[in-house]
Amino acid sequence: MPSNPELPSADDGTLATAREREEATRKILEVISRSRDDEKPVFDVILESAARLCNAPLAFVAMANAERTQLELKAHKGDNFPKFVEYLSSTPLPLSVEETETARSVLECRTIQIEDLRSGELYERGQPHRITAIEEGGVRTLLIVPLV
Structure with a gap:
């Protein structure tokens, strides 16, 4: 089966990066659902994810x-x-x-x-x-x- 050039490949690191972004998004959405009246935990998880993803x-x-x-x-x-x-x-x-x-x-x-x-x-x-x-x-x- 031919590979799709638009999909991330496991050998160039983009798949790992995509998974890391997906995990960060999941964590952020979880915190948003638990912290409807408090923005601090939401900001904290956004910043933690952003700092990690951007090094x-x-x-x-x-x-x-x-x-x-x-x-x-x-x-x-x-x-x-x-x-x-x-x-x-x-x-x-x-x-x-x-x-x-x-x-x-x-x-x-x-x-x-x-x-x-x-x-x-x-x-x-x-x-x-x-x-x-x-x-x-x-x-x-x-x-x-x-x-x-």
Whole structure:
């Protein structure tokens, strides 16, 4: 029987990755069903899964405030960057596409990856969140996935 090129093959690791994503999705859905009135366990399992799947030392969830003018830190995973997490906790991200790619991701409902945070206009302009991410958090690459 000929193989289907669209299906993951066991020899290239995509099958294992697909299974890992499926398991993460199952765990998230289980927690959602058990935690209807408490968002923290849901955020925790989402962040744990995201950090594991992306091999990321830091992951966080930010949500728009009631006025939809800022993104506020709601949860994070990773304790290696306390100054950066403290900064994010005390300094919400402006919900403005001119100020952060995170805002662009949220407002446009699309995933954005920035391979080098030192490249681009926001770094050159000295945007405070960008500079703090690099200098206090040691962040070099950013993957932003809106929860829609």
